[in-house]
Amino acid sequence: MRGVVLHAPGDIRVEQREDPAIVEPTDAIIHVTASCVCGSDLWSYRGIEAVSGPTPMGHEYVGVVEEIGAEVENIKVGDFVVGSFYATDNTCEICRAGYQSSCVRSVLMGEMGTQAERARVPLADGTLVATPSEPTPAQVRGLLAVSDVLGTGWFAAVAAEAGPGKTVAVVGDGAVGLLGVLAAKQLGAERIIAMSRHADRQKLAWGLGATDIVTERGDEGVAKIKELTGGLGAHSVIEAVGTQESMTQAIHSTRPGGHVGYVGVSHDVALNGLELFLSAVHLHGGPAPVRRFLPQLIDLIMSGEIDPGVVFDLTLPLEQAADGYRAMDERRATKVLLVP
Numbered sequence: 001m002r003g004v005v006l007h008a009p010g011d012i013r014v015e016q017r018e019d020p021a022i023v024e025p026t027d028a029i030i031h032v033t034a035s036c037v038c039g040s041d042l043w044s045y046r047g048i049e050a051v052s053g054p055t056p057m058g059h060e061y062v063g064v065v066e067e068i069g070a071e072v073e074n075i076k077v078g079d080f081v082v083g084s085f086y087a088t089d090n091t092c093e094i095c096r097a098g099y100q101s102s103c104v105r106s107v108l109m110g111e112m113g114t115q116a117e118r119a120r121v122p123l124a125d126g127t128l129v130a131t132p133s134e135p136t137p138a139q140v141r142g143l144l145a146v147s148d149v150l151g152t153g154w155f156a157a158v159a160a161e162a163g164p165g166k167t168v169a170v171v172g173d174g175a176v177g178l179l180g181v182l183a184a185k186q187l188g189a190e191r192i193i194a195m196s197r198h199a200d201r202q203k204l205a206w207g208l209g210a211t212d213i214v215t216e217r218g219d220e221g222v223a224k225i226k227e228l229t230g231g232l233g234a235h236s237v238i239e240a241v242g243t244q245e246s247m248t249q250a251i252h253s254t255r256p257g258g259h260v261g262y263v264g265v266s267h268d269v270a271l272n273g274l275e276l277f278l279s280a281v282h283l284h285g286g287p288a289p290v291r292r293f294l295p296q297l298i299d300l301i302m303s304g305e306i307d308p309g310v311v312f313d314l315t316l317p318l319e320q321a322a323d324g325y326r327a328m329d330e331r332r333a334t335k336v337l338l339v340p
């Protein structure tokens, strides 16, 4: 099969990879209908994360089940399925508490490299959720967003306790931040402040439910949030970047007693203990347990209630994956969809 492989920073190739096969009786093999490039793929593409030889890429996927192992019961051949970036059993104590991304048996789907024609999905019964019917092309885009960026933005909004009467601020205008705006709106937030300096992303944020846009960053951005909230700060802040600046901005933008939902993959972030102590904010985040939200989010998309697929502003054939990485790296695209 054809698949995307990163050879060195900036060196993305689409090449022949070995076809996946059932290894464990709990595995499924899917034909990937659509995959995409993640903001987190850029860490290694840019050389910020080390690349130790040719690495298959991709952890977001939707597709059709082609083959199942002998012990798979909930998923059948021909099902259209959605899964998250962690394969999880969905039965252990951590899973049942709603933290599937920290499942005691979790496997990172990034190891499978889903930017490819096919993929092996471990723990298929716990990982995959079938759609009730064949999705339309627009729904396929939405379901692909659920696989990571919507599921992650949704968890961030839940972790930040977005809800009725709350003012939510969103740090980060990538696909996760933008879909955090959508999630906050769905959860009933009264006011949603998107922090973005890019005209195209501001436009998306307005469309997804933002009520205010703040273009300032760092201390100036914090001052602006304070100004918009009677000097107090937001009740709920979504952090969707993962840098020192964004995390500091998120904590400083939150009022005492408020909640930060942080989902940007943390890179060299150090928190000052005394500052954190005095801030009196709740911090909750980590790798999003997307699996917890899959049934609900699939319903919202299949019923036409939400359309998170709007974050895909560039669609390319899998063979042109290198162009897709470049476009995201240069911020010419928010989120690139790859069609095998």
Ligand SMILES: [Zn+2]
Pocket: 088, 089, 090, 091, 092, 093, 094, 095, 096, 100, 102, 103, 104, 105
């Ligand atoms: Zn588990």
